Amino acid sequence: MKKNVLIIGAGGVAHVAAHKAAMNNDVLGDICIASRTQSKCDDIIASIQRKGHLKDSSKQLYSRQINALDIPATVKLIQETNSEIVINLGQAFLNMSILEACIEAGVAYIDTAIHEDPDKVCETPPWYANYEWKRKDRCAEKGITAILGAGFDPGVVNAYCALAVKRYFDKIETIDILDVNAGSHGKYFATNFDPEINFREFIKVWTWIDRQWKEYPTHSVKRVWDFPVTGPCPVYLNGHDELHSLSKNIDADSIRFWMGFGDHYINVFTVLRTLGFLNHLPVKLSDGQEVVPLKVVKALLPDPMTLAPNYTGNTCIGNFVKGMKDGKPREVFIYQVSDHKAAYEEVESQGISYTAGVPPVAAAMLIADGTWDSRTMVNVEELDPEPFIAILDRIGLPTEVKEIEPGSAASFNGTVRDLAIELAESTATVTVSAANPMIAVAPKPR
Numbered sequence: 001m002k003k004n005v006l007i008i009g010a011g012g013v014a015h016v017a018a019h020k021a022a023m024n025n026d027v028l029g030d031i032c033i034a035s036r037t038q039s040k041c042d043d044i045i046a047s048i049q050r051k052g053h054l055k056d057s058s059k060q061l062y063s064r065q066i067n068a069l070d071i072p073a074t075v076k077l078i079q080e081t082n083s084e085i086v087i088n089l090g091q092a093f094l095n096m097s098i099l100e101a102c103i104e105a106g107v108a109y110i111d112t113a114i115h116e117d118p119d120k121v122c123e124t125p126p127w128y129a130n131y132e133w134k135r136k137d138r139c140a141e142k143g144i145t146a147i148l149g150a151g152f153d154p155g156v157v158n159a160y161c162a163l164a165v166k167r168y169f170d171k172i173e174t175i176d177i178l179d180v181n182a183g184s185h186g187k188y189f190a191t192n193f194d195p196e197i198n199f200r201e202f203i204k205v206w207t208w209i210d211r212q213w214k215e216y217p218t219h220s221v222k223r224v225w226d227f228p229v230t231g232p233c234p235v236y237l238n239g240h241d242e243l244h245s246l247s248k249n250i251d252a253d254s255i256r257f258w259m260g261f262g263d264h265y266i267n268v269f270t271v272l273r274t275l276g277f278l279n280h281l282p283v284k285l286s287d288g289q290e291v292v293p294l295k296v297v298k299a300l301l302p303d304p305m306t307l308a309p310n311y312t313g314n315t316c317i318g319n320f321v322k323g324m325k326d327g328k329p330r331e332v333f334i335y336q337v338s339d340h341k342a343a344y345e346e347v348e349s350q351g352i353s354y355t356a357g358v359p360p361v362a363a364a365m366l367i368a369d370g371t372w373d374s375r376t377m378v379n380v381e382e383l384d385p386e387p388f389i390a391i392l393d394r395i396g397l398p399t400e401v402k403e404i405e406p407g408s409a410a411s412f413n414g415t416v417r418d419l420a421i422e423l424a425e426s427t428a429t430v431t432v433s434a435a436n437p438m439i440a441v442a443p444k445p446r
Contacts, residue, residue, distance in 0.1 A: 001368060001369065001370065002084040002085055002107075002108060002367055002368050002373065003028065003029030003030075003084055003085075003368060004028070004029040004030045004031075004032075004081065004082050004083045004084050004085070005021055005028045005029065005030070005031050005032070005083060005085045005086075005087060005364055006032045006034060006077065006078060006081055006083035006085070006086045006087070007021065007031065007032070007033045007034070007087045007089060008034050008035070008066065008068050008074075008086065008087070008088050008089060008090050008094070008098055009035055009088065009089035009090035009091075010033060010035035010037065010040035010041045010043075010044060011040075011089065011090075011193075011194065011304070011305065011353075012193065012304050012305045012308075012349060012350070012352075012353035012357070013089050013112065013151070013193070013353050013356045013357040014033065014035075014044065014089040014090075014357070015044050015047065015305065015347070015348070015349055015353065015357065016343075016347055016349045016353050016354050016356070016357025016358060017087060017089055017357040017358070017360055017361050018031065018033050018044045018045075018048060019044075019047070019048055019051065019053050019346075019347040019348075019349075019357075020347075020357065020358050020361040020395060020396070021087075021361050021364070022048045022053045022054045022055065022061055023053045023055050023395070024055065024361065024365060024395065025054065025055050025056050025059045025061070026055055026056045026059075027365050027368050027369065028085070028361075028364060028365065028368055029059055029368075030059050030060040030061075030062075030081070030082070030083075031059070031060070031061050031062075032060075032062055032063065032064055032077075032081045032083060033045065033061075033062075033063050033064075034063065034064040034065065034066040034068075034077060035063075035065070035066065035090070036065070036066065036067055036068075037065075038063050038064065038065040041063035041064070042063050044063075045061055045062070045063060047347070047348050048061065050348075051346075051347065051348070053347075064077055064081070068088075068090055068094045068097055068098050068101075069093075069094060069097045070097075071097050071100050071101045071104070074097065074098060074101035075101045075104050075105045078101060078102070078105040078107055079105060083107060084107050084108060085107065085108045085110065085364050085367055085368065086098065086101075086102050086107055086108065086109050086110070087110045087111075087360050087361070087364055088109065088110065088111040088112075089111075089112060089357070089360065091116075091194065091196075091197065092113045092114065092115055092116040092197060093115070093116055093117075093118050095111055095113070095114070095115035095116075095131065095132065096115050096131055096132070096135075098111075099111075099115075099132065099135055099146065100135070102144065102146070103135065103138055103139060103142060103144050103146075106142065106144065107144075108144070108145040108146070108147075108364075108367050108373070109144065109145070109146040109147070110146075110147045110150050110360050110363050110364060110367070111147075111148060111149065111150065111360075112149060112150055112151030112154070112155060112356060112359075112360055113149065113151065113154065113197075113241055114127045114128055114131065114132065114148075114149065114154075114241045114244060115127075115130075115131035115132060116197075116200065118280065119280070119281065121200050121203045121204070121280055122200075122203050122204035122206065122239065125206050125213050125239075125243075125244055125247075126243075126244035126245070126247060126248065127241070127244045128148065128244050128245055128379070129244075132146075132148055132377065133377070135377065136376070136377040139376050139377040140375075140376040140377070143375040143376075144375070144376070144377070145367055145372070145373050145374050145375055145376070146376070146377040146378070147363050147367070147372065147374070147378060147379075147380065147383070148245070148377065148378070148379050148380075149241055149242060149245065149379055149380060150359055150360045150363040150380055151355075151356040151357075151359055151360060152317055152336075152355040152356050152359055152397075153177060153179055153240060153241075153242055153257075153317060154240070154241040154242035154245070154379075154380065155242075155356075155359045155360070155363075155380055156317070156336065156355075156359050156380075156388075156389075156392065156397065156399075157177050157242055157317065157318070157319055158242050158245070158246060158379060158380035158381040159380050159381065159383075159385035159388050159389060160318065160319040160321075160334040160385070160399075161175060161246055161250050161255075161319060161321075161381050162250075162380070162381045162382075162383070162384075162385040163334060163385040163386070163389065164319065164321045164323075164332065164334065165250065165251075166384075166385065166386070168321065168325065168330065168332050168334075168401075169321065169323040169324065169325050169330060169332075170323070170324055170325055170326065171323050171324040172250070172251065172252040172321060172322075172323040173252065173253050173254075173322050173323045173324070174252060174253060174254045174255070174256070174321070174322045174323075174414060175246070175250070175252050175254070175255045175256070175319055175320070175321050175322075176256050176257075176258060176319070176320040176321075176412055176414040177240070177242065177255070177256070177257045177258065177317075177318075177319050177320075178225065178227070178235055178258050178260075178316075178317070178318055178319075178320060178335075178412070179235075179257070179258065179259045179260060179315075179316075179317045180227055180230055180233040180235060180259075180260030180315065180316050180317070181260060181313075181315045181351070181352060182227075182230035182231070182233055182260070182313050182314055182315070182316070183311055183312060183313030183314060183315065183340045183350075183351060184311070184312055184313050184441075184443075185307040185310060185311050185350070186310050187302055187307065187441075188437055188438060188440070188441060189264070189265075189268050189301065189441075190301055190302040190304065190307055191301065191304060192304055192307070192350065192352035192353075193304050193352060193353070193356070194298070194304065195297060195298040195301045195304075196280075196294055196295065196298045199269070199272075199273075199278045199294060199297070200278075200280060200294070201238075201239075201240070202218050202219075202238060202269065203218065203273075203278070204218065204239060205217065205218055205220070205221075205237060205238055205239045206239040206243070207237060207238075207239060207243065207255075207256050207257065207416075208243050208246070208247040208254060208255045208256065209254045209256065209416060210253060210254060211253060211254075213247075214416075216237060216416070216419070217419075217423075218236075218238075219236045219261065219266050219269075219270075219426060219428075220236075220237070220419065220422055220423055220426055221236060221237035221416055221422045221426060222234055222235070222236050222237075222422070222425060222426035223235050223236075223258065223412070223413070223414070225412050226410070227316045228316060228333075228335060228337060228400065228402065229314050229316055229337045230313075230314050230315075230316045230337070233260045233316075234260060234261065234262070235258035235259060235260050235261075236258060236259060236260075236261055236426070237256060237257070237258055237414075237416065238257050238258065238259045239257065240257035240259070242257065243255055243256075243257055245379035245381065246379075246381060249379060249381050249382055250381060252323075254414070256414050256416075258414070263428040263429060263430045264430060264440050264441050266428040266430075267428060267430040267432075267440070272297060276293055277293045277294070277296070277297050278293065278294055278297065279292070279293045279294060280292065280294045304350070304352075304353070305349075305350075305353075307350050308340075308343070308344045308348060308349050308350040308353075309344060311340035311341065311343075311344065311350040311351065312340055312341055313339075313340055314337055314338065314339050314340070314351070315337065315338045315340075315351045315352065315355060316335060316336070316337050317335060317336055317355065318333055318334055318335025318336060318400075319333070319334050319335070320332075320333050320404075320412040320414070321333075321334065322406070322411075329406040329407075330403075330406065331403070331404040331405070331406045331411055332401060332402070332403060332404065333401070333402040333404060333412075334399065334400075334401050334402075335399070335400055335401075335402070336355070336392075336397050336398065336399055336400065337400070338351040338354055338355050338397065339351060346396070354396070355397065358392065358395060358396050358397050359388075359392065359397070361395070362388055362391040362392050362395060363380075363388065365391055366387055366388060366391065371384070371387050372384075372387070372388070
């Protein structure tokens with residue numbers, strides 16, 4: 001049994017995770033929230049107290065200040081707080097420092113994304129091999145549990161892949177991971193999580209097709225699919241963290257990731273990128289000062305946490321899996337739907353942060369009771385998915401499974417055709433007005 005949790009980070013995902021950890025502190029023990037800015041941690045604690053979410057009042061809930069790039073300081077904090085499980089919910093730039101601190105301190109580690117080098121974007125895949133997997137042998141030698149990518153995507157969708165293997169298919173041919181947000185936050189433009197990470201994520205498209213890595217231009221391959229609850233939504237082929245471990249651990253011909261984008265997002269993204277505002281490297285101004293354009297854009301956009309009070313609508317994230325079962329073709333959509341308004345009412349968060357913040361707490365609970373205490377480094381799909389999904393069902397992210405008639409109109413076709421054909425069908429048409437910019441985000445008549 002492991003107990004006492006250190007949550008590193010104080011953004012939207014950490015906010016949700018802290019709430020859920022407090023609601024399950026009878027299992028997890030004391031909870032410390034630590035970040036570079038301690039006042040943000042205190043704001044999360046105040047939210048937990050407002051909602052009365054500290055289940056066992058005899059357990060501690062407190063904050064600390066930490067620069068998580070400082071490995072000795074992080075080791076010291078782990079030891080001072082008697083934490084046996086660390087949930088890393090800071091920026092992906094911190095992963096290797098926090099992982100190293102956990103190995104040195106001898107405690108369990110959980111994160112929700114692959115490490116990123118600030119000076120590199122969309123490196124040669126598989127990205128895990130460039131960073132976290134290089135510590136795998138040390139974790140095994142020291143008996144350190146390190147669960148990588150335990151958010152929703154990556155995370156829950158990885159568990160859905162493992163569930164498909166375990167329960168629904170004898171042979172898997174293709175997996176299409178579909179992620180749409182059909183909600184509305186009422187802002188002209190905003191990203192649902194850290195803008196810097198968001199934009200870096202979509203600079204290149206690396207995808208796993210016919211058992212090899214293939215690269216495509218961003219937003220060049222589009223599909224429209226009728227999702228449960230959210231209805232017909234456009235999705236675009238994208239690269240994403242989970243592909244970099246699923247390509248290794250799941251036996252399938254193709255594993256692709258599709259994310260929903262409206263025309264307005266694509267318009268703003270394309271203009272920013274074309275003008276150089278998404279550049280992640282410093283540029284020199286005429287006065288000699290250096291700035292990073294992407295960080296300037298981040299500073300100008302709304303903080304994703306501020307979107308929560310007025311957010312409405314739903315998210316839908318799931319895996320469309322095709323293959324064979326008992327000698328017959330089978331298609332299954334394994335998915336989860338979350339409601340922005342319900343997330344705010346429960347934990348004062350928006351739905352994107354909610355879907356990402358609940359799973360690492362479920363993973364921590366499984367480490368705490370020994371079920372997922374692997375004593376080595378693993379990605380989520382390498383673990384038994386059923387206990388994980390069972391906890392998620394109970395603490396806020398219920399899973400649904402929908403059988404699809406193979407080859408029917410309800411099927412999802414993720415096969416990528418000739419690029420010229422795909423480009424011709426992926427064009428975004430945007431209506432704008434200089435006099436009233438909000439016209440660009442007005443609902444279109446159906």
